[in-house]
Amino acid sequence: xxxxxxxxxxxxxxxxxxxxxxxxxxxxxxxxxxxxxxxxxxxxxxxxxxxxxxxxxxxxxxxxxxxxxxxxxxxxxxxxxxxxxxxxxxxxxxxxxxxxxxxxxxxxxxxxxxxxxxxxxxxxxxxxxxxxxxxxxxxxxxxxxxxxxxxxxxxxxxxxxxxxxxxxxxxxxxxxxxxxxxxxxxxxxxxxxxxxxxxxxxxxxxxxxxxxxxxxxxxxxxxxxxxxxxxxxxxxxxxxxxxxxxxxxxxxxxxxxxxxxxxxxxxxxxxxxxxxxxxxxxxxxxxxxxxxxxxxxxxxxxxxxx
Amino acid sequence: xxxxxxxxxxxxxxxxxxxxxxxxxxxxxxxxxxxxxxxxxxxxxxxxxxxxxxxxxxxxxxxxxxxxxxxxxxxxxxxxxxxxxxxxxxxxxxxxxxxxxxxxxxxxxxxxxxxxxxxxxxxxxxxxxxxxxxxxxxxxxxxxxxxxxxxxxxxxxxxxxxxxxxxxxxxxxxxxxxxxxxxxxxxxxxxxxxxxxxxxxxxxxxxxxxxxxxxxxxxxxxxxxxxxxxxxxxxxxxxxxxxxxxxxxxxxxxxxxxxxxxxxxxxxxxxxxxxxxxxxxxxxxxxxxxxxxxxxxxxxxxxxxxxxxxxxxxxxxxxxxxxxxxxxxxxxxxxxxxxxxxxxxxxxxxxxxxxxxxxxxxxxxxxxxxxxxxxxxxxxxxxxxxxxxxxxxxxxxxxxxxxxxxxxxxxxxxxxxxxxxxxxxxxxxxxxxxxxxxxxxxxxxxxxxxxxxxxxxxxxxxxxxxxxxxxxxxxxxxxxxxx
Numbered sequence: 001x002x003x004x005x006x007x008x009x010x011x012x013x014x015x016x017x018x019x020x021x022x023x024x025x026x027x028x029x030x031x032x033x034x035x036x037x038x039x040x041x042x043x044x045x046x047x048x049x050x051x052x053x054x055x056x057x058x059x060x061x062x063x064x065x066x067x068x069x070x071x072x073x074x075x076x077x078x079x080x081x082x083x084x085x086x087x088x089x090x091x092x093x094x095x096x097x098x099x100x101x102x103x104x105x106x107x108x109x110x111x112x113x114x115x116x117x118x119x120x121x122x123x124x125x126x127x128x129x130x131x132x133x134x135x136x137x138x139x140x141x142x143x144x145x146x147x148x149x150x151x152x153x154x155x156x157x158x159x160x161x162x163x164x165x166x167x168x169x170x171x172x173x174x175x176x177x178x179x180x181x182x183x184x185x186x187x188x189x190x191x192x193x194x195x196x197x198x199x200x201x202x203x204x205x206x207x208x209x210x211x212x213x214x215x216x217x218x219x220x221x222x223x224x225x226x227x228x229x230x231x232x233x234x235x236x237x238x239x240x241x242x243x244x245x246x247x248x249x250x251x252x253x254x255x256x257x258x259x260x261x262x263x264x265x266x267x268x269x270x271x272x273x274x275x276x277x278x279x280x281x282x283x284x285x286x287x288x289x290x291x292x293x294x295x296x297x298x299x300x301x302x303x304x305x306x
Numbered sequence: 307x308x309x310x311x312x313x314x315x316x317x318x319x320x321x322x323x324x325x326x327x328x329x330x331x332x333x334x335x336x337x338x339x340x341x342x343x344x345x346x347x348x349x350x351x352x353x354x355x356x357x358x359x360x361x362x363x364x365x366x367x368x369x370x371x372x373x374x375x376x377x378x379x380x381x382x383x384x385x386x387x388x389x390x391x392x393x394x395x396x397x398x399x400x401x402x403x404x405x406x407x408x409x410x411x412x413x414x415x416x417x418x419x420x421x422x423x424x425x426x427x428x429x430x431x432x433x434x435x436x437x438x439x440x441x442x443x444x445x446x447x448x449x450x451x452x453x454x455x456x457x458x459x460x461x462x463x464x465x466x467x468x469x470x471x472x473x474x475x476x477x478x479x480x481x482x483x484x485x486x487x488x489x490x491x492x493x494x495x496x497x498x499x500x501x502x503x504x505x506x507x508x509x510x511x512x513x514x515x516x517x518x519x520x521x522x523x524x525x526x527x528x529x530x531x532x533x534x535x536x537x538x539x540x541x542x543x544x545x546x547x548x549x550x551x552x553x554x555x556x557x558x559x560x561x562x563x564x565x566x567x568x569x570x571x572x573x574x575x576x577x578x579x580x581x582x583x584x585x586x587x588x589x590x591x592x593x594x595x596x597x598x599x600x601x602x603x604x605x606x607x608x609x610x611x612x613x614x615x616x617x618x619x620x621x622x623x624x625x626x627x628x629x630x631x632x633x634x635x636x637x638x639x640x641x642x643x644x645x646x647x648x649x650x651x652x653x654x655x656x657x658x659x660x661x662x663x664x665x666x667x668x669x670x671x672x673x674x675x676x677x678x679x680x681x682x683x684x685x686x687x688x689x690x691x692x693x694x695x696x697x698x699x700x701x702x703x704x705x706x707x708x709x710x711x712x713x714x715x716x717x718x719x720x721x722x723x724x725x726x727x728x729x730x731x732x733x734x735x736x737x738x739x740x741x742x743x744x745x746x747x748x749x750x751x752x753x754x755x756x757x758x759x760x761x762x763x764x765x766x767x768x769x770x771x772x773x774x775x776x777x778x779x780x781x782x783x784x785x786x787x788x789x
Contacts, residue, residue: 042576045579051648068607244749
């Protein structure tokens with residue numbers, strides 16, 4: 001009996017042994033395809049980077065206009081980076097940069113406050129209108145931004161707020177409370193026991209919000225802040241709509257750089273556009289990389305919460 | 307939970323809660339004493355009766371403010387709401403100063419806008435009035451049962467505690483009402499007027515026209531080409547949204563699998579390189595690519611040099627000296643979708659990577675033991691899992707792509723000119739999405755009435771699509787998992 005038992009126990013132990021000789025062979029095959037696999041990825045990366053490389057090359061070109069005769073410029077120079085900071089009626093890059101920076105900072109403060117406030121109320125609040133309000137928010141979010149933008153433009157025009165930075169700021173920050181879902185998703189995961197304990201200790205809701213929920217939600221606050229800061233840098237449509245007819249010194253970076261590409265200007269300003277594009281992209285890219293991991297969490301969490 | 311899935315239920319619940327609110331008011335009004343009933347006319351009455359003088363004064367002041375608004379400000383606009391103004395702008399010579407002065411003209415747009423704002427204020431006042439009666443009745447009940455009636459300071463303190471949500475929500479909700487609700491209502495109203503380049507306030511008036519704009523969008527006539535343009539553009543919008551969503555979705559998953567494979571060396575570096583394309587702002591990268599593929603751009607130079615252009619010309623595919631990547635129909639459509647893959651795949655790759663990290667590894671293991679090959683694992687384990695997690699995002703992505711303004715506008719504005727006269731008559735071009743079309747209609751042609759109608763159609767399409775998708779695609783409620 002014991003013998004038979006031993007055999008049956010031995011069998012499965014044996015199995016890996018029979019596989020063992022295969023292992024190196026499989027490993028060898030892996031090694032072969034490994035090179036191909038990485039070459040494929042490298043090729044994809046090269047394809048993905050071609051336009052960006054072209055952008056960098058163009059910005060160092062000695063030509064004013066678009067150099068279409070060859071991919072790499074025939075003459076390299078730093079001249080256009082210098083000219084980017086010599087302002088004239090078309091190019092006011094330093095001003096545009098400061099304008100955008102100002103709007104971005106203000107938007108950052110207002111937007112973050114609004115989002116956190118709404119998210120807290122919707123996540124921790126226990127009031128009757130909570131569900132109906134959330135449903136209304138879902139419906140309102142279905143209206144595309146550009147659509148409401150046109151009506152907002154009318155509104156701002158009536159009050160003389162077009163071609164005005166504060167008008168643009170209002171557009172960015174005004175309805176930002178609607179973007180509360182991702183943040184609410186995070187707040188939902190804050191342990192409720194923590195809040196109960198604080199309540200027993202005599203904290204009111206305001207104190208729970210500022211002393212418990214906010215400190216435990218650092219990641220999502222960083223995400224919200226960076227997101228709000230980036231919006232004015234990335235946005236093109238609304239800025240163009242609201243600042244379009246104003247003086248070019250009022251522009252944000254996006255509107256200003258776009259204006260350089262008008263048909264009458266492109267031959268003189270294309271290289272400067274590339275320089276400006278790179279200088280704007282660097283800080284944005286850095287912030288984007290910081291935010292990257294929150295991005296994924298945010299999108300998936302937001303979607304499941306729906 | 308996926309709230310979208312429950313929109314019909316939600317609408318019903320929303321109406322029911324409004325009904326409940328009115329019922330509560332009715333009960334309070336019927337059972338309340340004379341001061342509660344008086345509160346309908348004098349908002350402060352109930353509070354004064356319970357010795358809450360400060361609150362009584364505040365409510366009275368609010369009431370006076372609303373009455374003043376309704377008497378002094380609102381009537382001059384609301385009274386003209388039915389006609390949107392009758393007095394046309396004109397100027398006459400002032401005999402004393404010898405200058406041209408305008409008459410006391412009506413501005414249709416101001417009438418529309420300020421009437422709308424008055425309606426919003428009145429709706430707010432109605433809610434306050436009803437809520438006030440309910441509050442005062444509750445106060446009466448407390449006083450009658452001998453319970454403690456809050457002092458003003460105590461009342462203020464509740465706004466940091468049990469009523470903290472009101473403190474938090476007030477400002478954001480005002481922002482949302484002013485910058486989203488009022489604009490949307492305004493847009494809906496404009497769709498029923500003839501506000502366009504021939505009826506521009508303040509110099510001209512515009513009127514209500516009923517459903518005429520909707521009719522001209524759906525009926526083809528000799529003069530109106532809008533129905534033709536709408537059909538064409540709607541078709542391309544849906545095709546675009548379909549391809550843009552699915553190419554980037556599957557591209558992202560494949561790329562993520564490729565990068566996260568054990569065979570990849572330095573996956574983080576590759577990921578970083580790919581993500582650079584989305585870290586560059588779209589107005590830079592897309593505008594750049596637009597010149598990259600321009601008729602006299604670098605890609606065309608290269609194609610010319612390697613003889614591709616000549617080859618295509620010999621085949622009769624093109625009859626120009628360049629390849630019209632972004633300047634001819636079909637060519638432009640395909641190029642736009644390919645460029646969108648370039649810009650969209652890294653983003654989807656990031657998301658897919660995040661999700662695949664959580665892929666239950668025991669399932670993969672057991673599949674491998676069962677002898678499943680790589681494709682089978684992908685088809686029967688990875689994809690269903692991905693799909694289950696990302697289905698809601700897929701739907702929202704589709705809706706986002708219907709409204710993907712940036713890609714289309716930045717790639718085609720000023721570059722693509724249509725040769726189709728019927729489209730040109732409606733100020734559209736083949737590569738337009740509904741959203742860029744309506745943007746052009748307002749920005750360059752001041753055709754606000756049609757833009758508003760198209761806007762409403764876009765909303766309806768998005769809403770209907772979302773409802774259907776969430777009802778059929780996504781089964782199972784995930785709320786339980788989270789709460």
